[in-house]
Amino acid sequence: MTRKVIHIDMDAFFASIEQRDNPALRGKPVLVGGKPNSRGVVAAASYEARAYGVFSAMPCSRAARLCPNAIFTPPRFEVYREVSQQVQAIFLRYTDRIEPLSLDEAYLDVSEQCVRKTATSLAKEIRQVIAAETQLTASAGISYNKFLAKMASDIRKPNGQFVVLPEQGEAFVAQLPIGKFYGVGKATETKMVALGIHTGADLRRWSLEALQKQFGKWAQFLYDIARGIDERPVDNNGERKSIGAETTFSENLHNEQAILKTLQDLAQQVANSLQKKQLVAETLAIKVRYPDFTTVTRQCRAVPPVHSFDDIKPYLPHLLQRTEAVDKSVRLLGLSVSNLIDQKSNTPIQLKLKHLDRKD
Ligand SMILES: [Mg+2]
Numbered sequence: 001m002t003r004k005v006i007h008i009d010m011d012a013f014f015a016s017i018e019q020r021d022n023p024a025l026r027g028k029p030v031l032v033g034g035k036p037n038s039r040g041v042v043a044a045a046s047y048e049a050r051a052y053g054v055f056s057a058m059p060c061s062r063a064a065r066l067c068p069n070a071i072f073t074p075p076r077f078e079v080y081r082e083v084s085q086q087v088q089a090i091f092l093r094y095t096d097r098i099e100p101l102s103l104d105e106a107y108l109d110v111s112e113q114c115v116r117k118t119a120t121s122l123a124k125e126i127r128q129v130i131a132a133e134t135q136l137t138a139s140a141g142i143s144y145n146k147f148l149a150k151m152a153s154d155i156r157k158p159n160g161q162f163v164v165l166p167e168q169g170e171a172f173v174a175q176l177p178i179g180k181f182y183g184v185g186k187a188t189e190t191k192m193v194a195l196g197i198h199t200g201a202d203l204r205r206w207s208l209e210a211l212q213k214q215f216g217k218w219a220q221f222l223y224d225i226a227r228g229i230d231e232r233p234v235d236n237n238g239e240r241k242s243i244g245a246e247t248t249f250s251e252n253l254h255n256e257q258a259i260l261k262t263l264q265d266l267a268q269q270v271a272n273s274l275q276k277k278q279l280v281a282e283t284l285a286i287k288v289r290y291p292d293f294t295t296v297t298r299q300c301r302a303v304p305p306v307h308s309f310d311d312i313k314p315y316l317p318h319l320l321q322r323t324e325a326v327d328k329s330v331r332l333l334g335l336s337v338s339n340l341i342d343q344k345s346n347t348p349i350q351l352k353l354k355h356l357d358r359k360d
Helices: 013-021 060-066 077-092 119-134 146-152 166-175 186-194 200-204 208-225 256-277 315-321
Strands: 005-010 030-032 071-073 098-102 105-109 138-143 161-163 242-253 279-289 295-306 330-342
Touching: 005 077, 005 119, 005 146, 013 030, 013 077, 077 098, 077 105, 077 119, 098 295, 105 146, 119 138, 119 161, 138 146, 146 161, 146 166, 166 200, 208 315, 242 256, 242 279, 256 279, 256 315, 256 330, 279 315, 295 315, 295 330
Parallel strands: 030 071, 138 161
Antiparallel strands: 005 105, 005 138, 098 105, 242 330, 279 295, 279 330
16 A cells, blocks of 8 residues: 655744744744854744845854844744644644654654545645644645655745655656755765766666665665655654663764764663663664754664674764764764564563654
8 A cells, every 4th residue: 555644844943933922023034043143053044034045053153144134032942842742732633653853843654544535635734733723834745655755845845735646756856956865964965966966866877786885774775765765664753662872962063083982982882781681683773963953863774683882883884974963063962773682582572661762
């Protein structure tokens, strides 16, 4: 059966909440976080500010130069978190298969709900309910997998939606600029462009073997998405059994060696837990939170399963490479392992552990 996945993305979330709550900010270029002359970065920019070329994660000083009449406002994360929960509660009325990506984005698997109703009409309804109950707009992408739904939600932003039907998937991917691909950061984009890969169509011309030489374990994912294929399930948050560790920095970290060193420290903690519990893990994931609070996770399959620090260590640079950590700098790093197997009995284990991968 063809899956039906909706990616919902709130429009300029933090900035829109500030404008909603303070009428004096409406229609104005609003920047959340930082001060004009500070060394910090913009956490969010209203659409009025974006018209000046300002975007989130941009240094405040640069934003202030581009948009001299910008209004800087301090972030209110408790409020954003509250609104995020309100939106999640709306999602839950439609499906319990929800995977949040950050405070303002989530994947919804609505395959079961959309036997009679189209996913397109359901997405429209969800956006209308969000607008009515939060006075905030959201955009949606609708497709048959996560990658395409995510790419599609950007097309009619703000306050719009776009559907990619199964027969349109390949053509849609073909025309996408490679820098827009979810998961392709600045560093990877530069590498791909140097290899002559400018669009999805260019990527599609590469064989799996050739991609493996350049991108290692990431090759299979790239090979698949170039063909509009993405089998990753919408991951019901909280249900996965995992062991993890994470750390938040008082100052954003941007040095690659320092980031890698931190991941290694986390790997040591995770390996200690695995050994204590006599488990091996088939899946490894890192979590990166950028200064603008968007959070990404990157995971890979470990063959053979990992158990020790030395097992985990070689995967870290590859996982890190699939984020924009070095370009954007990071405020939080996490490492977790899942698909755990009991070493002694060699059977999958059901661990009732706190889910450390939660993306808020
Ligand atoms: Mg958003």
